[in-house]
Each structure stands twice: as structure tokens, then as C-alpha cells.
Amino acid sequence: MDVRNVQTSSSSKRDPRRPLRVAALRFPLQATMLTIAVVATARAENTDVGTVSEKEVQAKLAYCEVCHGVSAQGFHGYYPIPRLAGQPTEYLKNQLQAFVEHRRTNNIMFNVGHVLSPAMIDALTTDFNALNPKPLGGGPTEPVAEGKKIFENGVADANVPPCASCHGPEAKGNGPFPRLAGQLYDYIVNKLTNWDKERGQNPEKPDTSALMQPIAHSLTQPQIKAVAAYVSSLE
């Protein structure tokens, strides 16, 4: 309803002498409408998994953001607490499930994860995916160039494929592959260093974390730091 009103008022202001400006105005409007439509569809799907009130979702988001940062850009607590902003919903859902099923060991996130209803998980992951704050920063700048090379070309001698082939050229991730752009430097270093001590921990439930296991193993510590520095700087 609001969308239609906006469209009408925009049309009534149309000035034939300024077609370019109108086109420029209309494009973001269409993008906005598309966004609203997509969000509305996502919300409509929630009915399949039960319901949750907007108020409950907002309260839970505020709770998540206590540790993950006000815009889910990540936070340096006692541990590096990862950025969730812009993360693909499928990856977020998979990880929450992994904490609950003890495939990924993290006591705090087990406690957090196991009380979330499927409808709440849908709503939260959609919201985090839509956020786009600037990277938190703080990684070293010196190894960024080396990291970019590894990310884009891999390390053929060590059988390390280019990170970009799964995580995308801009490290935005896709489906089960996480976004790495803007992720915290020390979080990435920590994950790549301890990959199989933390992930894939439930032998009865093997998961996609196995894909990264040999890659994480093949990278040396300086290479890990270089890749982490590079992706942490990406918007």
C-alpha cells in the first residue's frame, strides 16, 4: 500500500524535460520495491515453520547484537566474535544447527542456538543477511596484497584452490559457502588454524565443513594471516 503511494507520487512529479533524472529516481524505487517484495516473500514462508512476533524478533536481534556488534559487524570480546552482517541465510542456518547438534563445538552458541524456533531462525538469518555495515577493521595491512593473490589464484604448489572459486570473487559467499568479506581478521586466523578441532565434531553427522578441512590444513600460518588480512578489508 505504501509502495503504491510512493509510486504514484513519483509519477505525478515526472517532468518530461528531465527524463534522465526520473530514470535515476525510478531505479532505486524499483530496487526498493523488489527488496520489499523479497522480504515479504521470506516472511510469508515463515508460516510454514510456525510464527514469531516482530517484537520477539527485535528483542532477539538486540540480544544477538550485544556480542556480535550493533550492526552485526562483529566484535572483539574475550574471543573474536564474528561478523554476521551480509552472511548468506543458508550458511547461518547451517551453523546454528551445527551448534545445536554439536557438530561445531561452542558452548555459548549451543546455549544460544538450541532455544531458537525454526521461525525465529528464519527471521534472524534474513535480517542479518540484509545488513551491510563497513568492516570492523583492525587487521594488518602489510599482508593484504599477498592475501589477495592467494584468494584469487590459490597456491597451486600446495594444492590450495583459489578461495574465490567457492566464496566468490568479492568473498560475498553463496548458499552454504560463507561470506568472508569484512569478517574479523583474528576470527578467520583462529578458524583456519583450528578448523577440525571445532568443526565436523559429530561423527554421526558429517557435514560441509569437511570441504574446507584439507584446504585449511594446506595453508601455512603466514598464508592464513595474509588471506585473513585481505578478506577482513573487503566491503
Next chain:
Amino acid sequence: MSAAWSESVRPLKKAFWSCSPTGGEGRMMLPKHRAHETIRRRSALFVAILTIVLAGGGWGQYAIAASSPDVQAKLSYCKDCHGPSAQGYRGYFPIPRLAGQQPAYLENQLRAFIERRRTNNIMFNVAHSLSPSMLAALAADFHALNPPPIGGAPQRLVATGQKIFQDGMPENNIAACAACHGPGATGSGEIPRLAGQLYPYVIKELTNWGKERGQNPTKPDTSAIMSPVAHSLDQEQIDAVAAYVSTLK
């Protein structure tokens, strides 16, 4: 730059100018070759002084040795209220433990008092006269202390407090304190150590969070992170968490 700065460079300045061919009385008439030699000596001395000063980490950040009498005097002054080992003290107000505290947190709080981000008149008066280097020296000294907790919390609350601290209460959107303060409540960077902190002090801070911290609207600070957390806890939960952390070493 602070008064402490000019005090510390005064003897260096004196040494510098005493080598000057023109700076001291009765040295104006030095033979030319002597004057040149003196200038060379002066340049070498200047470079040496500059090196010593810059090695301290920059013009505004030179270090004071912890053994310096100034630092020792100031430490004993702090300990009048915060306890002889900075373990905290029950004065008219509960006066917090500073021992083992994170240096970045201590410095941030001292600056918060000065900038009226955190309101406390006594601590404003104490802090605004401290030079940046004194502040860093004190923070490092307090961080190094490790006395046992002073205790005094009701034991019956400790188990509930431990549960909230380590696991949070996700059903009620209460965050696990351990995520940021660490499983041993030792803190990290700007995030304070809570281990061994005074039971009544932790209660007072959590109860009055938004009335005491983040009070300068032109300078928002990290205290905003704790604001929703403090709000989400009820009085019983606050008491329990305070009891638990006050027992930790």
C-alpha cells in the same frame, strides 16, 4: 603537553645548553676551532637526547618507569581508597578492585571520568590531573597486582550466578557474560576483569548502568554495549552474577 613532560626534559635541556658555545656565561669568547668542536658535540648530544625521547614511543607518550617516585607516590594515594593491594575496599561507597584489571579498561575509565562520560565527582577530581604517561604507568601497575578477592558475598547465590555468567539465559535474551568477559572473568582490552570484583560494587554498577555511564552525548562510548544487558537482568539475577564473579580469583 603536560607539566610532567616539561619537568622530565628540563635536565636534558640543561645538559644541551651547557654544551652550547654561546649559551653559557663566559663561553662567548671561545676560539673558533673550539666552538666548532663544541657544536659537533652539541649536535651529537641533541641526537642522543632525541633518540632517548622518541624511544619512549613518541612525543606525548614517553614512558615513566614504574619505579619512579612520582608513580609510587601516586599509587599509594590510589591505594588509600582502593585498598593496599588494590583489592577493593568498602568505604562509604563500595570502592572497586583495580588489581588485575585490564590496562585499556583502566585508561578508558579514567578518561571517561575526565570527559564526564562517566559521572563520579571524586574520580573526576582524581583523574583530571593525571598525565597520559602517569595514567599508563598506573594502569600497568594495577594490572600486575593479584591479591585474593576480598569476598563477603552470600554463597547461596553463587551457583545461579555461575550459570548466568557462563551460559546466559537465552530464553530470556540474557547474554552469557563469558562471551566478552572470558570464562575466567578476566576481561580483555577495553572489556573489564570482573573476577574478584566487590559484590556490592557489581550490583551498584549493573543496577545504575545507564545513570552513571555514557553520560556525555557528544562522546558515545563502549558502555553502550552493556546497557541492554544490564537492563535485561532482574535484581535477583544481578545479585547472583555479582556473587559469582566476586568469588573468582
